[in-house]
Amino acid sequence: xxxxxxxxLPLPWGxxxxxxxxxxxxIHQRLRDEIVxxxxxxxxxxxxxxxxxxxxxxxxxxxxxxxxxADEGLVEIAPKSGTFVSRIPVDSLPESIVARxxxxxxxxxxxxxxxxxxxxxxxRAILERQTEVAAxxxxxxxxxxxxxxxxxxxxxxxxxxxxxxxxxxxxQVDRYRRLTLPxxxxxxxxxxxxxxxxxxxxxxxxxxxxxAMRAHVEGLRASLGEIRDxxxxxxxxxxxxxxxxxxxxxx
Numbered sequence: 010x011x012x013x014x015x016x017x018l019p020l021p022w023g024x025x026x027x028x029x030x031x032x033x034x035x036i037h038q039r040l041r042d043e044i045v046x047x048x049x050x051x052x053x054x055x056x057x058x059x060x061x062x063x064x065x066x067x068x069x070x071x072x073x074x075x076x077x078x079a080d081e082g083l084v085e086i087a088p089k090s091g092t093f094v095s096r097i098p099v100d101s102l103p104e105s106i107v108a109r110x111x112x113x114x115x116x117x118x119x120x121x122x123x124x125x126x127x128x129x130x131x132x133r134a135i136l137e138r139q140t141e142v143a144a145x146x147x148x149x150x151x152x153x154x155x156x157x158x159x160x161x162x163x164x165x166x167x168x169x170x171x172x173x174x175x176x177x178x179x180x181q182v183d184r185y186r187r188l189t190l191p192x193x194x195x196x197x198x199x200x201x202x203x204x205x206x207x208x209x210x211x212x213x214x215x216x217x218x219x220x221a222m223r224a225h226v227e228g229l230r231a232s233l234g235e236i237r238d239x240x241x242x243x244x245x246x247x248x249x250x251x252x253x254x255x256x257x258x259x260x
Contacts (some may be wrong), residue, residue: 031070032064032066032070033069033070033071033073033074033077034074035064036060036064036066036070036071036074037073037074037077037078040055040060040074040075040078040083040084041078041081041083041180044078044083044084044094044184045083045180045183045184045187046149046152046187047184047187047188049094050094050243051094051095051096051097051184051242051243051244052093052094052096052242052243053093053094054091054092054093055075055084055091055092055093055094056091057071057072057075057092075092081180082095082098082180082181083095083180095245096242096243096244096245097181097184097185097243097244097245098181098244098245098246099233099237099244099245099246099247100246100247101181101246102181102182102185102229102230102233103230103233105178105179105181105182106182106226106227106229106230108178109175109178109179109182109226110222110223110226110227112171112174112175113159113162113163113171113175113222113226114219114222114223115166115168115171115219116159116162116163116166116168116171116172116222117162117166117206117209117210117215117218117219117221117222118166118215118216118218118219119166119167119168119215120162120163120165120166120210120218121209121210121212121213121214121215121217121218121219122213122215123165123166123167124165124166124210124211124213125165128161128164128165129165129207129210129211131161132158132161132162132165132207132210133207135154135157135158135161136158136200136203136204136207138150138154139151139154139155139158139196139199139200139203140200142154143196143197143200148187148190148191148196151190151196152186152187152190155199155203158203159172159175160172162206162210162222163175165210182229185229185233185236186229188236188239188240188243189229189232189236192232198228199225202221202224202225202228203225205221205224205225206218206221206222206225208221209221
């Protein structure tokens with residue numbers, strides 16, 4: 010397997026879901042997860058040599074993975090300085106949040122029209138799981154349950170493809186979201202907002218479901234300035250003008 014990785018060939022199997030993927034794709038996915046989850050902080054240096062050694066590969070697939078991450082805005086490659094985790098572009102976050110609102114209003118509204126009893130039960134089970142992990146202060150598991158909740162709504166609406174689009178456009182927002190979770194009362198508030206969405210879906214009230222989803226996702230913007238001020242080295246850009254444009258777009 011080491012030789013196949015080094016050559017950048019598809020792997021025949023993988024216990025982490027990497028079956029049939031190339032070394033570059035596996036490294037890209039793992040690094041992206043580490044960056045989005047904030048296990049690699051904005052500004053951290055990334056060593057091609059260390060990553061290659063850790064995966065038992067040459068530097069070629071590592072460079073390919075880093076180029077993909079650069080295209081996604083998650084790393085910066087400076088030829089004479091090295092490669093670093095990009096800082097979060099604060100001026101792009103309001104636009105991404107507005108786009109997410111537009112898409113998830115559709116899934117919430119449609120789920121209120123189409124969701125089955127079992128789908129609604131599944132949503133409530135996820136809420137219960139979020140409540141349990143929040144009580145234990147387990148932020149990573151809370152985040153995973155949060156993702157599962159939003160995905161379940163898209164699936165109940167018959168729009169799993171919309172959730173895949175949302176996943177792509179919210180990578181930078183997700184880095185910021187991770188920083189909001191330690192806020193006092195944040196996880197409890199998210200659970201309450203999720204419950205409002207589920208209650209509206211269970212009542213088969215499309216307008217209320219869409220409004221509840223909008224209020225929930227819109228809440229991400231409320232803490233943006235505060236989180237940026239607490240973690241100034243993690244961000245780049247000025248949120249002021251982006252907020253103004255996002256306000257206009259969301260009217």
